[in-house]
Amino acid sequence: MADISPKLAAMLTRSDIRFDLLSLLPQGWRPYAALARLDRPIGTWLLLLPCWWGLALAGNLSPLPYLMFAIGAVAMRGAGCTINDLADVEFDRQVARTAQRPLPSGAVSKRQALVFLAAQMLVGLAVLVTFNLPTILWAFGSVAIIIAYPFMKRFTNWPQFVLGLAFNWGALLGWTASFGALHWPALALYAAGILWTLGYDTIYAHQDKDDDERIGVKSTALHFGSETKFWISGFYAATLLLLGLACWGAGVPAWASALALIGMGGHFLWQLVWLDIDNPDNCLTLFKSNRFAGGLFLLPLLIAGALA
Template identity: 50%
Template sequence: MSQAPEGQVADAVKGNWVDSYAPAWTRPYLRLSRADRPIGTWLLFIPCIWGTLLAALADGNARLWDLWIIAGCGIGAFLMRGAGCTWNDITDRDFDAKVARTKSRPIPSGQVTVRGAVMWMVLQALIAFGILLSYSVQTIAVGMTSLIFVAIYPFAKRFTWWPQVFLGLAFNWGALLAWTAHSGSLGWPAVGLYLAGIAWTLFYDTIYAHQDTEDDALIGVKSTARLFGDQTPAWLRRFLVITVTMMTVSVIAAGLNASPLALAFALIGPWAMGWHLMWQLGRFNPDDKASLTPLFQSNRDAGLIPVLFFAAALAV
């Protein structure tokens, strides 16, 4: 049996590029940014793509600039997810040291000092800010506002049973930002898309939080997983319905001036995503901890399903 790389985080995918190929001195910092677990970057990035494509559908004007909106958001998602995770690990370092799944993270395991983590967080945030400056003043203002929720989220599990709401507020902000980057101002369809994303986050992060319910109970950390308990499937079903409904409303509002065929293609997106969430719901078993991470990670594919249909709507 091959030996795990030194410092590997317990819930990282074995053989990931950070542990396998990154220079040894960079690994603790890349692990701090969750670069060895890219699912979070995808979940932050996908709402940006939704917002860009639906904004283009709304005004019927897809253009080359949209490629930079998507690319810039992708790079920004990687950087801001890294900065956010670093901030989360700084604030949670004492909690993480008491939880089996997280005690191997860079700060509690001693790979990175708190001072080093702060410097790394600032560096990532500054580079992301440089990308944000390439967009309009309105977009910059929208992007800066998201920092409120990024700052609050690590503390939410200390004062509310619904910390996943704060994660959703932060993680889906890209839908508002990308819409504004394309259109020059916010629109109601973007707000509907944002609400759909928040409900989706409640769905997938409740599944994720079920991994740590026992440890969270011992150390007093709150979560929707602990709050819902045996009623989790019923709550997941509610979040699924809200996700599909709000995205459908958003698509209809954005596609009022589109051709019937384009609108029909776009409407398939939320419903096809809903079927994927139903598939996840059917396989959700909180007692099988090993199955929860792959189920959570499958939300990358769930979120990309609407992207395919929104892009097809623009192509017809």
């Protein structure tokens, strides 16, 4: 497949320019910002969007929970990256793309990283206590998954599934923050998010497949190999089916559900048409574009809520 045009690639990645953001910070802060991936906001978006999906699916348009989830997503994504880098520091030294991260490069020590991790977790906790008790209790259920994820690539070909469990937990929290209890549409939304993550993170993993194979790290990219497009097509199709089920169960108007699913589905189709699993730049661009895919599903739900 031909490469994505340079103009389109720049449009899709312009909010992820590392140097510009880090250069605005004091010199001593930059390694910690890089450790938390503050210069690479795509991960924060992919963590935040399921939270906002849960709120929007519940018809909750109050600005405060959207803001609090945004702050929490920044803190918890940073904490997750710090945990990941502490666990993977020896692997990261052997992979070209990750060798210059703060821990493997020595810019931040393990002790400093642990202190920074504690600070980020405290910010997350401060955000969490602003929600109702069921949301607080459900949130603690994700901690074990967050800690376990970095080690999964050592034991299973499906670490992307565990990432999906962690990254989409916010779909449950957005719903419980609105209703104070968990109902089946939120579970359908959560399952859809897991399948979405299996798709986009398999694309992401194809960047490192040669290094991963060399050092013995497992991934769905290596597991699926040349059949990757077939598997991602299935994941994305199942994502749309479960999102449609969640919308139906939550009473989302038919027109809003249709717009949400057509928009996201069209974006999925575009990804599959352009995907070149042997081109790391192509994989990274398509991976980052998933913030638009998630936004295309979110926007019609917000509009429907505003019109209700």
